[in-house]
Amino acid sequence: MKQKYLVGLDVGSSSVKASLVDIGSGACAASAFYPKTEAPILAVRAGWAEQDPQMWWDNMKLALADAMTSAGATADDVAAIGISYQMHGLVCVDRDLQPLRPAIIWCDSRAVPYGERAFAELGREHCLAHLLNSPGNFTAAKLAWVKENEPEVYERIYKIMLPGDYIATRMSGTPNTTIGGLSEGMLWDFSEKRPARFLMDYYGFSESLLPDIVPTFGIQSQLSAVAAAELGLKAGTPIAYRGGDQPNNALSLGVLNPGEIAATAGTSGVVYGVLGDVNYDPQSRVNTFAHVNYTREQTRLGVLLCINGTGILNAWMRRTVAPEGISYAEMNAMMEQVPIGSQGVSIIPFGNGAERVLENRETGCSVHGINFNRHSKAHLLRAAQEGIVFSFCYGMEIMQGMGMDIRTIHAGHANMFLSPIFRQTLANTSGAVIRLLETDGAAGAAKGAGLGCGIYKDGAEAFATLQQLAVVEPDPSSAAASADAYARWKEVLQSVVHPR
Numbered sequence: 001m002k003q004k005y006l007v008g009l010d011v012g013s014s015s016v017k018a019s020l021v022d023i024g025s026g027a028c029a030a031s032a033f034y035p036k037t038e039a040p041i042l043a044v045r046a047g048w049a050e051q052d053p054q055m056w057w058d059n060m061k062l063a064l065a066d067a068m069t070s071a072g073a074t075a076d077d078v079a080a081i082g083i084s085y086q087m088h089g090l091v092c093v094d095r096d097l098q099p100l101r102p103a104i105i106w107c108d109s110r111a112v113p114y115g116e117r118a119f120a121e122l123g124r125e126h127c128l129a130h131l132l133n134s135p136g137n138f139t140a141a142k143l144a145w146v147k148e149n150e151p152e153v154y155e156r157i158y159k160i161m162l163p164g165d166y167i168a169t170r171m172s173g174t175p176n177t178t179i180g181g182l183s184e185g186m187l188w189d190f191s192e193k194r195p196a197r198f199l200m201d202y203y204g205f206s207e208s209l210l211p212d213i214v215p216t217f218g219i220q221s222q223l224s225a226v227a228a229a230e231l232g233l234k235a236g237t238p239i240a241y242r243g244g245d246q247p248n249n250a251l252s253l254g255v256l257n258p259g260e261i262a263a264t265a266g267t268s269g270v271v272y273g274v275l276g277d278v279n280y281d282p283q284s285r286v287n288t289f290a291h292v293n294y295t296r297e298q299t300r301l302g303v304l305l306c307i308n309g310t311g312i313l314n315a316w317m318r319r320t321v322a323p324e325g326i327s328y329a330e331m332n333a334m335m336e337q338v339p340i341g342s343q344g345v346s347i348i349p350f351g352n353g354a355e356r357v358l359e360n361r362e363t364g365c366s367v368h369g370i371n372f373n374r375h376s377k378a379h380l381l382r383a384a385q386e387g388i389v390f391s392f393c394y395g396m397e398i399m400q401g402m403g404m405d406i407r408t409i410h411a412g413h414a415n416m417f418l419s420p421i422f423r424q425t426l427a428n429t430s431g432a433v434i435r436l437l438e439t440d441g442a443a444g445a446a447k448g449a450g451l452g453c454g455i456y457k458d459g460a461e462a463f464a465t466l467q468q469l470a471v472v473e474p475d476p477s478s479a480a481a482s483a484d485a486y487a488r489w490k491e492v493l494q495s496v497v498h499p500r
Contacts, residue, residue: 003079005066005071006455007031007233008040008446011056011085011163012245013049013105014038018063019442020071021456023079026465028443030073034059034068042102047109050102053091053166062169064231073339075234081171081223082241084248084441085164087184090142095158096367097169101150105163111141115186116201126198129213130191132183132288134302135199140267141184144203159211164242171231171239172221175211179500182210183290184244190278193296195486216292217241217452238250240452243292245441246272247302251292252444253410253437253462254463256300261409261432263392267308268352271399271409275301279402285357288397292448293459303402305395308352311367311386311415316351317384321377334418335382340425341485342379344369346492347387358497380423387426390489396430403489409434413469427472428482 003023010017015038019031039059042050068074083223088106092098104110113133119127127134135141139162147154159175162185169175182188182195187210189196195210214220219238228235235467243251250262258276263269278299280288314328322331350358351365367380396406409426411417413436427434447462456462 001408004077005073005079006166007078007081007165008084008442008444008449008454009060009064009081009083009169010245010248010440010442010445011039011060011083013051013086013107013296014057016056016063016347017440017442018060018067018444019440020067020073021446023237023450024495026447028072028440030067031442032063032070034062034066034443041107041372043106049105049108051105053099053103055161056167057170058365061231068232075228075232075361076247078233079238079455080238080240080449080453082447082452083164083167083239084243084245084445085162087162087244087246088138089163090139090146090163091163091166091260092146092153092157093159093161093166093169093175093224094156095177097158097173100153101146101154103163104145107447108142108363111145112137114144115141116449117299118199122198128280128282128284130189130198131186131196132190132278133186135139135186140187140199140203142203142206143205147204147325157209160209162244164244166222168242169211171227173224173260173357174221176214176220177211178216178242179294180216180243180247182213188290206243209215215452216243217448220454238453239449241445241448243445243448244289245302245333246270247292248441248444248448249384250274250302252439252441253412254459254466255410256291258458259405259407260302261396261406263358263409263411263417265310265411265422266438267310267312268319268412269307269388269392269416271301271305271395273396273399274406275303275402275404277403281398281402283359285359287396303364303404304348304400305357305392306353307349307357307391307395307400312352313349313365313384313388314416315379318366323379328418329453330412331381332421334378335385335421338378338382340481341488342386343374343382344371345379345383346489347380347383348493348496349384349387349391352453355409355414357391357398361497361498366496377475385416386425386485387417387489388416390430392426393429393486394490394493406430406432408432411436413438423472424475424478427474428479429486431474433474436472438469444500
């Protein structure tokens with residue numbers, strides 16, 4: 001029987017999603033996620049965030065079974081498996097491949113001092129030239145915390161891995177990782193094109209703690225008989241792709257080439273662009289990792305800008321400022337009555353914690369230029385969305401300074417991108433064409449598996465069937481007004497960041 005489906009798994013911190021992509025049509029045949037309410041995050045102390053890897057596995061099984069049933073798929077129908085996962089986490093396993101402690105996940109901040117100390121003592125320029133980032137609060141620094149604070153756990157570690165590595169290991173019994181995974185943990189040296197020995201030596205880590213490196217696209221391992229029986233799949237099914245959630249989101253949107261941008265704007269916002277040359281921001285305001293198609297021979301870097309105060313500001317405005325009970329669509333219609341630039345109102349949207357783009361300053365959200373006789377709720381609502389756009393563009397200027405020529409932004413038709421004002425303001429201010437596409441991370445991981453096992457010959461073929469819902473181009477009649485509003489916003493931002 002000819003195999004019909006590719007399986008994609010997206011292991012997030014709030015849920016695990018499984019999607020089945022039909023090989024013939026390229027369409028998503030079925031998808032499901034678990035748990036139905038947000039997965040718990042253990043916070044034993046302030047700033048800590050941990051999850052039990054067993055929870056990921058249990059939810060993955062439920063989601064996969066649900067999606068398989070919805071598609072009417074059997075074990076023989078599945079050609080390959082791809083995995084997307086929450087980035088920067090740390091899973092420590094013993095020789096039996098059993099977790100030694102809960103996973104320290106991406107939003108846990110306990111390791112910040114360990115990364116900052118390494119950055120200072122190893123030298124800012126040396127770290128940036130080799131890691132393209134500060135060691136920061138990434139996987140290597142988290143392991144340093146374990147080494148110092150839980151030595152009895154550290155002594156028993158056989159391998160360290162990222163959440164996606166753990167799921168793949170649980171499936172196959174074979175621990176391995178990717179260059180992309182090592183890079184997001186600050187464990188890859190882009191100058192030497194090998195694991196970052198200088199940082200591992202500084203922390204006192206043995207390189208033997210790292211799993212073997214496998215290609216991002218390729219037969220990384222195969223489903224074991226034990227895991228196959230547990231998952232309802234066929235033993236020997238190849239695991240053929242693995243990528244962190246943001247690089248994978250870019251892949252899902254067909255973003256593989258230098259100058260292409262993937263953007264999301266949920267609670268927080270991410271702009272992720274592809275760079276064709278090794279470069280970094282000297283002020284470390286954006287993060288740079290190996291993109292999914294990076295190899296030792298081909299430089300493809302993903303430059304990641306994260307804005308914390310994005311959809312959370314829009315939601316706060318709906319709850320607090322907009323008329324009670326209004327929908328987002330009705331709120332967007334209210335804003336359309338206000339001209340571009342909100343008649344002088346500017347909102348600095350950074351009210352959801354310290355922002356890396358501002359060199360980890362915590363400015364808070366602030367409103368500027370209100371005239372009590374002129375401005376209404378609608379002005380505030382529009383100024384909030386414009387402020388979010390302008391924060392994106394501010395970060396994109398950093399990317400351009402690194403040599404990125406931004407011409408196209410690919411985005412899912414969701415969250416803030418459902419707002420016509422948001423997306424038109426972004427097109428006008430950035431000068432880029434926005435392509436709104438129908439996809440998700442699990443479906444992208446499935447297509448990644450198709451690339452890895454040779455079903456698709458290249459990315460163009462894999463994403464040829466990606467459904468484009470709309471194209472938003474800069475509007476020459478309103479671009480100047482957007483540029484003026486952005487210039488005013490930047491002046492206000494400078495006065496907030498550098499008060500006299």
